[in-house]
Amino acid sequence: MSTKSTKPEEKGFFEKVKETIEEFWEGTKDTAEDIKDKAEDKFDEVKKAVTAKKATATKKVTAAKRTVAVKAEDVSAKAKTAAKSVKAKADSKVKAVTAKAKADTAGAKKTVAAKTAVAKKKAVAH
Numbered sequence: 627m628s629t630k631s632t633k634p635e636e637k638g639f640f641e642k643v644k645e646t647i648e649e650f651w652e653g654t655k656d657t658a659e660d661i662k663d664k665a666e667d668k669f670d671e672v673k674k675a676v677t678a679k680k681a682t683a684t685k686k687v688t689a690a691k692r693t694v695a696v697k698a699e700d701v702s703a704k705a706k707t708a709a710k711s712v713k714a715k716a717d718s719k720v721k722a723v724t725a726k727a728k729a730d731t732a733g734a735k736k737t738v739a740a741k742t743a744v745a746k747k748k749a750v751a752h
Contacts, residue, residue, distance in 0.1 A: 669698045
């Protein structure tokens with residue numbers, strides 16, 4: 627008979643933490659890219675609208691360009707703010723998970739150290 631277990635190996639605690647952090651990071655990057663794409667699309671739409679108005683009246687187009695520029699800046703600023711917000715949330719979650727991992731590890735180390743000390747005392751006593 628084989629002494630090897632037929633069960634699949636379980637991932638360790640730190641591998642799970644690492645995977646969780648990677649998932650947060652990937653989600654943050656995907657969200658930032660989506661926001662950037664939407665901002666670019668909106669800018670292109672506004673740009674096309676300005677070009678269409680240009681043929682009708684020069685004064686109106688000049689005013690529209692200013693409006694479009696301001697709106698584009700607003701959209702860009704909102705996208706950047708949203709991306710920063712998502713990144714900040716992900717960073718805080720990563721820090722929380724890491725802190726919990728450190729706390730769990732410290733507790734485990736203390737428990738192992740205490741058990742080792744008790745075992746040494748028993749061994750010395752015998």
